[in-house]
Amino acid sequence: MADVVEIARKTKKPVAPRRDPESEARLLQLAESRLAIEGVAPEIDAGRFAVKRFENEPLDIEADVFSDGHDKIACAVIFGPAGGEWQETPLVFWENDRWRATVSFPTPGPYRYSIIAWRDLHATWRDEATKKRDAGKLTELEMKEARNLLVEAQGSGRGSKNDAKALAKLIASYDKLEGRGDMDGRYALLTDPETVKLLYACGQRTNLTRYPIDVPVWVDREAAAFSAWYEIFPRSQSGDPNRHGTFDDVIARLPDIQEMGFDVLYFPPIHPIGKTNRKGKNNTLTPSETDPGSPYAIGSHEGGHDALHPELGSFDDFARMVSAAKDHGLEVAIDFAIQCSPDHPWIKEHPEWFDWRPDGTIKFAENPPKKYEDIVNVHFYRGALPSIWYALRDIVLFWLNKGVRIFRVDNPHTKPFPFWEWMIAEVRKVDPGAIFLAEAFTRPKVMKRLAKVGYNQSYSYFTWRNAKWELEEYLKELTTEECAEYMRPNFFVNTPDINPRYLQTSGRPGFRTRLALAATLGGNYGVYSGFELCEFLPVPGKEEYLNSEKYELRAFDWRAEGNIRDDIAFFNDLRRAEPAMRDFRSLQFFNFWNDQILYYAKRTADRRSYLLFMVCLDPFNAQGGHFEVPLWELGLPDNGTVQVEDLVHRHGFAWHGKMQHWWIDPKECPYRVFRITD
Amino acid sequence: MADVVEIARKTKKPVAPRRDPESEARLLQLAESRLAIEGVAPEIDAGRFAVKRFENEPLDIEADVFSDGHDKIACAVIFGPAGGEWQETPLVFWENDRWRATVSFPTPGPYRYSIIAWRDLHATWRDEATKKRDAGKLTELEMKEARNLLVEAQGSGRGSKNDAKALAKLIASYDKLEGRGDMDGRYALLTDPETVKLLYACGQRTNLTRYPIDVPVWVDREAAAFSAWYEIFPRSQSGDPNRHGTFDDVIARLPDIQEMGFDVLYFPPIHPIGKTNRKGKNNTLTPSETDPGSPYAIGSHEGGHDALHPELGSFDDFARMVSAAKDHGLEVAIDFAIQCSPDHPWIKEHPEWFDWRPDGTIKFAENPPKKYEDIVNVHFYRGALPSIWYALRDIVLFWLNKGVRIFRVDNPHTKPFPFWEWMIAEVRKVDPGAIFLAEAFTRPKVMKRLAKVGYNQSYSYFTWRNAKWELEEYLKELTTEECAEYMRPNFFVNTPDINPRYLQTSGRPGFRTRLALAATLGGNYGVYSGFELCEFLPVPGKEEYLNSEKYELRAFDWRAEGNIRDDIAFFNDLRRAEPAMRDFRSLQFFNFWNDQILYYAKRTADRRSYLLFMVCLDPFNAQGGHFEVPLWELGLPDNGTVQVEDLVHRHGFAWHGKMQHWWIDPKECPYRVFRITD
Numbered sequence A, B: 001m002a003d004v005v006e007i008a009r010k011t012k013k014p015v016a017p018r019r020d021p022e023s024e025a026r027l028l029q030l031a032e033s034r035l036a037i038e039g040v041a042p043e044i045d046a047g048r049f050a051v052k053r054f055e056n057e058p059l060d061i062e063a064d065v066f067s068d069g070h071d072k073i074a075c076a077v078i079f080g081p082a083g084g085e086w087q088e089t090p091l092v093f094w095e096n097d098r099w100r101a102t103v104s105f106p107t108p109g110p111y112r113y114s115i116i117a118w119r120d121l122h123a124t125w126r127d128e129a130t131k132k133r134d135a136g137k138l139t140e141l142e143m144k145e146a147r148n149l150l151v152e153a154q155g156s157g158r159g160s161k162n163d164a165k166a167l168a169k170l171i172a173s174y175d176k177l178e179g180r181g182d183m184d185g186r187y188a189l190l191t192d193p194e195t196v197k198l199l200y201a202c203g204q205r206t207n208l209t210r211y212p213i214d215v216p217v218w219v220d221r222e223a224a225a226f227s228a229w230y231e232i233f234p235r236s237q238s239g240d241p242n243r244h245g246t247f248d249d250v251i252a253r254l255p256d257i258q259e260m261g262f263d264v265l266y267f268p269p270i271h272p273i274g275k276t277n278r279k280g281k282n283n284t285l286t287p288s289e290t291d292p293g294s295p296y297a298i299g300s301h302e303g304g305h306d307a308l309h310p311e312l313g314s315f316d317d318f319a320r321m322v323s324a325a326k327d328h329g330l331e332v333a334i335d336f337a338i339q340c341s342p343d344h345p346w347i348k349e350h351p352e353w354f355d356w357r358p359d360g361t362i363k364f365a366e367n368p369p370k371k372y373e374d375i376v377n378v379h380f381y382r383g384a385l386p387s388i389w390y391a392l393r394d395i396v397l398f399w400l401n402k403g404v405r406i407f408r409v410d411n412p413h414t415k416p417f418p419f420w421e422w423m424i425a426e427v428r429k430v431d432p433g434a435i436f437l438a439e440a441f442t443r444p445k446v447m448k449r450l451a452k453v454g455y456n457q458s459y460s461y462f463t464w465r466n467a468k469w470e471l472e473e474y475l476k477e478l479t480t481e482e483c484a485e486y487m488r489p490n491f492f493v494n495t496p497d498i499n500p501r502y503l504q505t506s507g508r509p510g511f512r513t514r515l516a517l518a519a520t521l522g523g524n525y526g527v528y529s530g531f532e533l534c535e536f537l538p539v540p541g542k543e544e545y546l547n548s549e550k551y552e553l554r555a556f557d558w559r560a561e562g563n564i565r566d567d568i569a570f571f572n573d574l575r576r577a578e579p580a581m582r583d584f585r586s587l588q589f590f591n592f593w594n595d596q597i598l599y600y601a602k603r604t605a606d607r608r609s610y611l612l613f614m615v616c617l618d619p620f621n622a623q624g625g626h627f628e629v630p631l632w633e634l635g636l637p638d639n640g641t642v643q644v645e646d647l648v649h650r651h652g653f654a655w656h657g658k659m660q661h662w663w664i665d666p667k668e669c670p671y672r673v674f675r676i677t678d
Helices: A004-011 A021-031 A121-134 A140-154 A161-179 A183-191 A193-202 A247-260 A315-327 A345-349 A387-401 A417-430 A444-453 A468-480 A501-521 A565-577 B004-011 B021-031 B121-134 B140-154 B161-179 B183-190 B193-202 B247-260 B315-327 B345-349 B387-401 B417-430 B444-453 B468-480 B501-521 B565-577
Strands: A036-041 A051-054 A059-066 A073-081 A087-090 A092-095 A098-103 A109-119 A206-210 A215-220 A227-231 A264-267 A331-336 A364-367 A370-376 A406-410 A435-439 A457-459 A489-492 A524-528 A597-603 A610-616 A623-628 A641-646 A651-656 A659-664 A671-676 B036-041 B051-054 B059-066 B073-081 B087-090 B092-095 B098-103 B109-119 B206-210 B215-220 B227-231 B264-267 B331-336 B364-367 B370-376 B406-410 B435-439 B457-459 B489-492 B524-528 B597-603 B610-616 B623-628 B641-646 B651-656 B659-664 B671-676
Touching: A021 B417, A036 A109, A036 B444, A059 A073, A059 A109, A059 B444, A073 A098, A087 A098, A121 A140, A121 A183, A121 A193, A140 A161, A140 A183, A161 A183, A161 A193, A183 A193, A227 A489, A247 A264, A247 A315, A247 A565, A264 A406, A315 A331, A331 A387, A331 A435, A387 A417, A417 A444, A417 B021, A435 A444, A444 A457, A444 B036, A444 B059, A468 A501, A468 A597, A489 A501, A501 A524, A501 A565, A501 A597, A501 A610, A501 A671, A597 A623, A610 A659, A659 A671, B036 B109, B059 B073, B059 B109, B073 B098, B087 B098, B121 B140, B121 B183, B121 B193, B140 B161, B140 B183, B161 B183, B161 B193, B227 B489, B247 B264, B247 B315, B247 B565, B264 B406, B315 B331, B331 B387, B331 B435, B387 B417, B417 B444, B435 B444, B444 B457, B468 B501, B468 B597, B489 B501, B501 B524, B501 B565, B501 B597, B501 B610, B501 B671, B597 B623, B610 B659, B659 B671
Parallel strands: A051 A215, A227 A264, A227 A524, A264 A331, A331 A406, A406 A435, A435 A457, A457 A489, A489 A524, B051 B215, B227 B264, B227 B524, B264 B331, B331 B406, B406 B435, B435 B457, B457 B489, B489 B524
Antiparallel strands: A036 A059, A059 A098, A073 A087, A073 A109, A092 A098, A109 A206, A109 A215, A364 A370, A597 A610, A610 A671, A623 A659, A641 A651, A641 A671, B036 B059, B059 B098, B073 B087, B073 B109, B092 B098, B109 B206, B109 B215, B364 B370, B597 B610, B610 B671, B623 B659, B641 B651, B641 B671
């Protein structure tokens, strides 16, 4: 044996004593995890953030699991509510040491999963015994070893009382067959599927190894992942540009909105608006006395974030409106915009939440050299930590209490990530069905971080993705890369801040194209009112709307000629009727040999709901070309036949063979939706 | 404010109290990490395993680092020996919120790195002040804010005494300029590079955030990553197949081996060999009385893993041989093969380390229905835990004490991963320069796991990768995927167990081709003696050598005609002379429009050593075609000129332009090595 003293002398280095306690503790700790469990997916930043699913949505789990040597192994997913009981489901071998299982969670709330693995000596025995038997080399020795394993199983402490009884019976049967010298009978007994099942339930789990991370899973209600939003300014709903709209005006509009089939009705801020440095029409700095100001300049002597703009109505009116919306299949979402007007009550009540300059004046929002003098920002550290964290949480709880469970959050990327992580978790303790949409149009990693810290939905770059290659690239990222596990985009076709350049020139066909894309590519999508009227007039050269509702009251003829309300209703009906539409990540792009036609499918896992979409991206010219019917996806040969229903023109036909041709005239209708019916 | 009681009543769920201690603790904990630090690379399994480097090898570190809002941020890598002092080096912005830095470590041993980040209010001030100044809007207010930051820096507790003095001087200069009303002067002072440097050193680090993982880095001596191995059976070195070779015979061979330029001289096991069930020539079960047996059947009444086979010599002879090898530039590596012959002393001394069958016989190694009756395996759990762990560790320490620091480990994948992780760590406490090579030819993830748990080198699939596409694919995996951070292949052209099919039919040109590939693609590579003589006779239909040295004594004429000793010396000289050869991961493949010619480059980061290789994979026919000179890599236009030295034919020339043509006749020489000289 090694003369450690001699080594120490020679190397002049400290030598590990033969059995020092620290080294032995490390040995025993390592020995506890004999099997390797790696590459666990999905898992966000080593379990730092939660994977997201909605109620009963399948969660496919994969891991590399293997041991040393040639023994058979088994492994399982353990999962359950955070802090609650664990359930278990076996992982099934896939390929190359990778195993898979699918689980789901029944109700909103926090869950977690992990993985266990063990050497399955019963399976090893069956494997080796079968090989030996096939070679005529199975002997009584192997049989004895099998019986020993059965006896060990009796001492495993695993399985139910019934399992214990079944096991005792199994051993008795074995012994009877042994008494008769019946080796074939015992082999058959030991490899019987019922025996295999019984031993899975109560056999010894040798070298049981547990993956050290409990991977958190946050489960939402389905509306977090699948919803159609409609955005209106309540103050513009009176039908008269000279009369400030009210919640009752909104109530009057509900049948109209219901007809289009939306799920969520979203309002920009509905709080009192500051007077100081108020903006005039078209974002001017010279308002008239009657200009209502931007609703984002929140707070006046009439109150702040927990008050209603008096001209909209009272809290009772608000409650009636929320309830009426519900009766029309609509859930109300409001804006959570943290900035304050210079008249916000907080500025006097909590000067420590604001930045002050050396001359004692308040620091306005700015993007140097620009200043935004109708807005001041709060800060979250120094004297504001933790008081403003609580105050803002309580604002959200306040509105939750008023029946609002969906919050569109303005510019969350300019507030600390830890605040969102904490606040959203706090609100979820009260209502796990609360939904937060991050209105962050910023750098990709920042947007992803907001989703990681808890946002249920995220604004996206969809609004600016027009070409076929960029739509395909972006959607592949969103539906197949890691972010698909925690980020759910909401594809807005337009917003009060974004009048997309494509729509400024596309005419009506372009509006129908963008609607089709948003409604079918997005799990969540949104429309800012006016879109259905093909409103497009910009502030020249900008992506802003001319005469924006942000700065003035407007009135619209909601049934004006050329509106695309029927298209909207068509897609919202389709979304409700076809289960395929509910799986954002089931998207697949297929070949259509024309760069102006985007061609894709959505499907349920069982293929029962299987839809194909063609959308013409060129709003001016008819486009056509050859395309591939994805027969291989349906298990059909290249010359197979599928029955198809054209859901736009409401007739059925068949495609014979993989290669087909289609033609789309955007003036007639820029999209096609086909349902595979057989 | 929210009426939490009312919410509780309505939702029938527990409500977060306004400020309960648990929630506040979470708030404060989250608030401490305002900045996001993500995507840290390299990092193996969230820091579970070490990244590997050798002494002074650059470690490029990357991370996504960002904050909320628009403030400027700064970040740095902190690093140093495990348990020792931290050093710091700034991360530099690269793109898309990703930052980079390069560090290195001076001596073998355990290190770690992590990342810190903070909001840099000085940088924010400079940025905003510059924009305002350019717009003519810089005022005394901004200057006051800057001065406040300087005063805060004085209270930061950061920086040296000299920094403190410099800071005081800076403030005094500022005040003097202020007294003169000189705003331009103050702006110039505050944005001066010296000021920037000073404030980096001693400025306040606002919202300092630390990445929570200390990423472990294991640093080896360079031989772990860069070595040329030569394998011999000492017992076959007498030159007479009827006389058992000795360590003195090995000594006599050293000049010959040195001439070929190898670094490591590796022996299969040199321990006493069991008699029971000994194998005869060509792996037969019917040995004659004089057959020496397989050296892998370790242990007899003469001793076990800590004994020498008596016919090889004494420990004194061994020590002389090790020392003589060193004098010839060779380091001795031995085999660590844990299995035992049935005659190994451990079987009686430690029956608890072995598996016994119900009839009281020992369980032989088997791969059902095959049995290997000259070998029994130990086990590592039950009664053997932890005693055999210590015993095996001590065997390695024993040989370390005998001057051996490199161990080629036989079939490590059939022993528990935790054993290797613990044992290698234990040995490294004594000698951080100890090197372990894993002889695991098994599934990819198992091989990678062995590298993760500590193996310095790994056998690879190189031996079976012959086609251009598979060499490119495999080498790209090894040099660019995550495994490049912890796995270092050793490219053996052959082994006593592998007589590759390619070489069985290729003739001499194929041997030169495989040598060229191994020596230039591999950081580590190895040759089993006989290869230089183009030995290829197989057991018919198998990848085994006929009359294998594993089962009998052999004698060779080491200078036989047709040997490729000069080629070996050429490549080993090249490896020593050209720094490019030392960077396994610098490999790049370029276009050569012929599937029989592999074309690639190796280079140092500074391009001072830049080599291009062409290797003809077809051992029979001359091959040629067009190829691209990678002018773009050298910063040259497509019509640029490079001076090139043909290191095989020892003459220089120039390539004018990117597209060139070359022709290789494998009978003349199947490889080319070009050095870019200008």
